[in-house]
Amino acid sequence: MEAAEQPLAPFVRDLRRHAALADEDIAAIASLPVRLRKLDPGQYIIREGDAPTHCCILVEGYVIRQKLTGEGARQIMALCIPGDGIDFQNIFLDVSDHAVQSLTAATVADIPRDELQDLVLKNAAIGAAVLQATLVEASILREWVVNVGRRDARARIAHVLCEFAVRLEARGLATDHSFELPMTQEQLADATGLTSVHVNRVLKGLEAEGLIWRRRRNIQFVDWRALQQVGDFSRAYLHIPAEDHVPVRGLIDAPDFG
């Protein structure tokens, strides 16, 4: 059930899609001391205020970034999928400014923080690759601000669904037009700045309109075009490179930004 041979393979593949890495750079990454760790659902990988000792990469399962307000409300601001770096945020910052928690059972690859620091400080190409991954994540974060700040509930939820599906497909993790949403409606509410009650009503509405079909957590896109429209979704901000692509499954079609 787990990629035992090359747990970092999806991560490295993604790095290479964005940045030019020589074989020796890859070898340097491969020679990092990696320890795999299994997580139960809901387990914290790091909490706000913690001093990180490891940087980890998500190998399997799903994980979120979140913060709590003083009033105890939770805001989820990122959803990590297998192959994502989880802890680069903390590679050079000494105190974590947010928490990372597993949504499902998950496997992460731990890399000692100082080892990774050394590598990045010695190898400019790898540093640049990490920078690029970070820039893409920042872009997704900016779109998340837009989503939560300026779209209505229907669009917010549709947008999250679209984004998640496209990112999964880009990593080859979803078959076309269907996937398992690894979140409860309450978590989806925390991701969109809504309440779970309202999320429920909106999902029901999207289903009634014939845009999606759902059974339990499984969601299928009945009308992908329309859902994109409703969610004001355009994949440009994901900065998914076109070349060296995983097989196109249907969701990924026309380029944006005409």
Added chain:
Amino acid sequence: MEAAEQPLAPFVRDLRRHAALADEDIAAIASLPVRLRKLDPGQYIIREGDAPTHCCILVEGYVIRQKLTGEGARQIMALCIPGDGIDFQNIFLDVSDHAVQSLTAATVADIPRDELQDLVLKNAAIGAAVLQATLVEASILREWVVNVGRRDARARIAHVLCEFAVRLEARGLATDHSFELPMTQEQLADATGLTSVHVNRVLKGLEAEGLIWRRRRNIQFVDWRALQQVGDFSRAYLHIPAEDHVPVRGLIDAPDFG
């Protein structure tokens, strides 16, 4: 009125606060071909969808990052102050995913993008410094998501005021407890995901409660402690290094994350 000698000085100073840069690294940055450019208020530095040719650093004035939704609503997701890198987002990404627009008259230092790419790809220390600056920006972005997603209007606005003041002070750009907000109420609304009408009422309320005092765009913090409380503000996420500090002026006091 302009730092003609060392336009990049505040930027480099900030980089050094986070990262260890040797004198030769500094020299390498200083030898980059920099061209100063003056901007009128409201001018675009880059638009969504543009292919960036330069990376620029804000020398003087204020600048925002923004995106538009399909319905034409605007969301501001970052406020840049002098010394901030504006275009590192685009150093390795070929299409800008958001727009950058000046709020006030401003001066930016343009650096050709490929020169900066070369430098970062050759010099790991500089690459790491840029990465760190990017990580701090991402942290601010995450807090922005929380602000817009989970705080009520009063807290959102108070939070933006607090953040802006603390960042200005950290760069030595504000005298204690008073500054000029470089935004109209409409822009503040676009930053907080509200309408300008409601922003107006909230500001009025904050003033009536004796938390702030304002005259035109100038805002003074009458009760800094209380405003922080109202805005659920805690400066930890700004990752402002404690050592080698600009003179403390009053706003920056106790460490957070107890």
Added chain:
DNA sequence: CGTACGTTTGATCTTTCTCAATAATGGTGG
């Protein structure tokens, strides 16, 4: 001195939240 932009205010409307209860669902121990 008039025009444009930004601010302020009032009245009304809508989306979304809150509170509260009920129904599914999945997992667990017997």
Added chain:
DNA sequence: CCACCATTATTGAGAAAGATCAAACGTACG
């Protein structure tokens, strides 16, 4: 395999924060 429990999902009714619409007021500036 079944009863029970804890989550999670669903539904309804009422409340509230914030949006919308519309107008008046200031102030800067050409």
